[in-house]
Amino acid sequence: MSLRLGDAAPNFKAQTTAGEIDFYEYLGNGWGVLFSHPADYTPVCTTELGKTALLGSEFARRNVKVLAVSVDPLDKHEGWVKDINETQNTTVNFPIIADADRNVATLYDMIHPNASATATVRSLFVIGPDKAVKLIITYPASTGRNFTEVLRVIDSLQLTANHSVATPANWTHGEDVIIVPSVSTEDAIKKFPKGVKVVKPYLRYTPQPDL
Numbered sequence: 680m681s682l683r684l685g686d687a688a689p690n691f692k693a694q695t696t697a698g699e700i701d702f703y704e705y706l707g708n709g710w711g712v713l714f715s716h717p718a719d720y721t722p723v724c725t726t727e728l729g730k731t732a733l734l735g736s737e738f739a740r741r742n743v744k745v746l747a748v749s750v751d752p753l754d755k756h757e758g759w760v761k762d763i764n765e766t767q768n769t770t771v772n773f774p775i776i777a778d779a780d781r782n783v784a785t786l787y788d789m790i791h792p793n794a795s796a797t798a799t800v801r802s803l804f805v806i807g808p809d810k811a812v813k814l815i816i817t818y819p820a821s822t823g824r825n826f827t828e829v830l831r832v833i834d835s836l837q838l839t840a841n842h843s844v845a846t847p848a849n850w851t852h853g854e855d856v857i858i859v860p861s862v863s864t865e866d867a868i869k870k871f872p873k874g875v876k877v878v879k880p881y882l883r884y885t886p887q888p889d890l
């Protein structure tokens with residue numbers, strides 16, 4: 680049974696390039712990104728892990744721990760990490776799980792048999808501090824993910840977890856946000872002192888409240 684938004688993220692212990700990890704202990708009280716890719720020593724995956732490493736300070740600033748999953752063994756990861764560092768001008772600064780027994784891939788339904796019988800697809804899960812699944816994205820092997828978009832969604836998730844707002848299409852940090860329908864305009868005016876712009880009774884904007 681595949682995971683859905685709001686489900687508890689399954690915990691696991693796994694061998695990684697940083698030693699054995701208990702997923703929940705690794706996450707602590709912060710946020711997490713768990714993501715799989717088809718295989719080591721493949722070109723698109725090399726760029727994805729490189730880009731994630733280059734964005735390391737952006738993930739850290741948001742209190743997000745990153746963990747990659749690959750069904751290849753540890754010794755293969757170690758050689759591949761050297762290639763990623765060299766070709767992508769970075770230092771991979773997050774662990775990569777050696778999921779040779781497919782335990783994590785199975786728990787998170789990362790193998791889609793109609794895409795490949797053995798390789799994981801490009802699955803990505805954002806996990807909240809409550810260990811619930813907040814975002815699920817699935818890309819095919821042929822398309823590398825946009826990790827700036829992942830950070831953008833995390834900005835939205837972290838904002839909307841604490842304020843009665845939602846973020847509009849293509850929103851980025853700092854732009855106006857939408858007041859959720861469950862808040863009346865009368866209450867919104869009290870709740871959002873920076874101002875409420877009513878475009879339609881159901882479409883109301885306010886400046887981002889946590890700035």
Ligand code: BEZ
Nearest residue numbers: 717721722723724820821
């Ligand atoms: C890649 O990561 O480059 C890749 C992996 C499997 C199929 C196609 C591309």
